[in-house]
Amino acid sequence: MLDIRDLSVRVEDREVLHGINLQIGGGETHVLMGPNGSGKSSLLMTIMGFGNYSVTSGSILFKGTDITQMPIHERAELGIGMLFQRPPAIAGLKLGKLLTATSQLGGEAVEALAQSVNMEDFLTRDINVGFSGGEIKRSEVLQLKVQQPEFIMLDEPESGVDLENMALMGREVAHLLEKDVHIIDRHRSGLIITHTGYILDYVDADQGHVMIDGQIRCHGNPREILKVVQEKGYKECLRCKQM
Amino acid sequence: MQTDVNELEQLSQKDKERLALTGLDLEMTNRCGSFFQIDQDVVHTSCAAEGIEILPIAVALEKYDWVSDYCWKAVPKDKDKYTEYVAKQEMPQGVVVIAHEGARSETPLQACLFLRQEKVQHVHNIVIAREGSEIHLISGCASSAQKEHGAHLGVTEIYVGKNAKVTSTMIHNWSPGISVFPRSMAIVEEGGIFLSNYVCMQPVKKIQMYPTARLAGKGAVGRFSSIVVGTPGSHLDLGSRAILGAEGTSAELITRAITTGGTIISRGHVLGETDKTRGHIECKGLILKDGIIHAIPEIEGHLTGTELSHEAAVGKIARHEIEYLMSRGLNEEEATATIIRGFLDVKISGLPEVLQKQIDDAIDKAESGF
Ligand SMILES: Nc1ncnc2c1ncn2[C@@H]1O[C@H](COP(=O)(O)OP(=O)(O)OP(=O)(O)O)[C@@H](O)[C@H]1O
Numbered sequence A: 001m002l003d004i005r006d007l008s009v010r011v012e013d014r015e016v017l018h019g020i021n022l023q024i025g026g027g028e029t030h031v032l033m034g035p036n037g038s039g040k041s042s043l044l045m046t047i048m049g050f051g052n053y054s055v056t057s058g059s060i061l062f063k064g065t066d067i068t069q070m071p072i073h074e075r076a077e078l079g080i081g082m083l084f085q086r087p088p089a090i091a092g093l094k095l096g097k098l099l100t101a102t103s104q105l106g107g108e109a110v111e112a113l114a115q116s117v118n119m120e121d122f123l124t125r126d127i128n129v130g131f132s133g134g135e136i137k138r139s140e141v142l143q144l145k146v147q148q149p150e151f152i153m154l155d156e157p158e159s160g161v162d163l164e165n166m167a168l169m170g171r172e173v174a175h176l177l178e179k180d181v182h183i184i185d186r187h188r189s190g191l192i193i194t195h196t197g198y199i200l201d202y203v204d205a206d207q208g209h210v211m212i213d214g215q216i217r218c219h220g221n222p223r224e225i226l227k228v229v230q231e232k233g234y235k236e237c238l239r240c241k242q243m
Numbered sequence B: 001m002q003t004d005v006n007e008l009e010q011l012s013q014k015d016k017e018r019l020a021l022t023g024l025d026l027e028m029t030n031r032c033g034s035f036f037q038i039d040q041d042v043v044h045t046s047c048a049a050e051g052i053e054i055l056p057i058a059v060a061l062e063k064y065d066w067v068s069d070y071c072w073k074a075v076p077k078d079k080d081k082y083t084e085y086v087a088k089q090e091m092p093q094g095v096v097v098i099a100h101e102g103a104r105s106e107t108p109l110q111a112c113l114f115l116r117q118e119k120v121q122h123v124h125n126i127v128i129a130r131e132g133s134e135i136h137l138i139s140g141c142a143s144s145a146q147k148e149h150g151a152h153l154g155v156t157e158i159y160v161g162k163n164a165k166v167t168s169t170m171i172h173n174w175s176p177g178i179s180v181f182p183r184s185m186a187i188v189e190e191g192g193i194f195l196s197n198y199v200c201m202q203p204v205k206k207i208q209m210y211p212t213a214r215l216a217g218k219g220a221v222g223r224f225s226s227i228v229v230g231t232p233g234s235h236l237d238l239g240s241r242a243i244l245g246a247e248g249t250s251a252e253l254i255t256r257a258i259t260t261g262g263t264i265i266s267r268g269h270v271l272g273e274t275d276k277t278r279g280h281i282e283c284k285g286l287i288l289k290d291g292i293i294h295a296i297p298e299i300e301g302h303l304t305g306t307e308l309s310h311e312a313a314v315g316k317i318a319r320h321e322i323e324y325l326m327s328r329g330l331n332e333e334e335a336t337a338t339i340i341r342g343f344l345d346v347k348i349s350g351l352p353e354v355l356q357k358q359i360d361d362a363i364d365k366a367e368s369g370f
């Protein structure tokens, strides 16, 4: 589904990603780990097409189409969606209004979806304005539920989320990624950034990657990577590449 | 009252549409009364609400001798050359709205001033809301689509009596060659509420106004909300002023300004003269295309018991906000328009739904042009 080849990316005159290679097949969920500032969010923002992130070499193929230079909304139309780590707050724009503007869904359908993530009281609020950390994540999940992307990128879905809401987030993300669908019929893919791995309690992941200093230094079983990082820290992943 | 429907029907379809944009409801479905003046001719007045009268100024002066007590009391005749011009007219035109004691109407009264042929239109309006009354006014001002040059001079005096409430919503829809000089002043007595809403989103040559509310009675409240767009070639010098002249009075001045190439000067002045008073000015400006937004908020306190504040911000739409919405599937134009719509969304509390809808419609109409 996603095929990234030798991708280098610059932000504000500084190269933050260096020669990234990453392939994610249909129905697969991958996990991306790595220390703060290593470039994980930058990779997702680049895949989504944000203007600040300019591709200096390499390419991004999505469902066989080269999307490296494609405008953001066309990528969204092709089926890419993203849960943002820090989405902007937009004064005056009601969450409910955005949801109806970005979908064919009527008010009732939106209302029902909002209820499913306990966000019905937020539809008339300005998007992300004064939302708590957990509320922002639920708002993001709600937007993805409306959007129903085929390829879903989740940037730290568990940060700031309390235990009870973690179960809700986990359940919703699993549903978005068709984890309840038999593996043969599952089409949707995901790329999840996580520090804690809590999300792995709800969502099985097929592959893990570790990003260090703008490079993917290690691939493997996500649970095993998590265990190594927890026990020995990311420096262990530096050895990994040399092995 | 006499109704000269023929005159209204003679308006071209295009002019009717322009009037509809300012909130004029020719069908009168959502209005309790109306006043309609083309150039210097009053062509239509009517009012169905009990205890509320809407009269041409000449008629009002004849009918009630006390109306003259309200003439030129709030706005001095010699304030400037425009008020002098209006004051020296032998045949004053304009509307007098009287809400008698305790009379209330949720449904708005409309006053419409249409500039069609004459070079200068002048009006002198007086609004008298007596004790305990409540009225909502919507005044639409527009000029004919064919009209290239002209001026509109309007003096408006508003008297909000004890515990009375007046909402005045003004929607301007002029043409690029028209200059407009409204001069208005409200005096608000004890417990009275004055809400002024102003919308101007269409091209005009020049508007200069600085409506003022003097909160003269204990606990009186004043609020000005303005939503304006400066198109290329437009020069908008707008302001509002509140004088906190009695204990417990409070005022709020809110402006949303967008320039697509025009000049907007957004003034605001709150003067705290008395103890236990509060005032706030908020001006937010968006520069969509190179133009000028010059915010001049002034807060002036004369004693320790007044609490005044202001916030002003001028800038452009943040790129990452547009891109965030694009990632949800909106194209760039849609995302931009959605953010602008949000920016302009100043919900005005205490406004009847029909009036809020009128303001929303004016914004929606303009939004398609961004
Ligand atoms: N818009 C930007 N302007 C300037 N620097 C940026 C920008 N975006 C990212 N960077 C820099 O690029 C580097 C990678 O940042 P990125 O957000 O991708 O890290 P991350 O791996 O997601 O970290 P975290 O785990 O803390 O979220 C950082 O040094 C960051 O400061």
Ligand SMILES: [Mg+2]
Pocket: A040, A041, A042, A085, A155
């Ligand atoms: Mg990050």
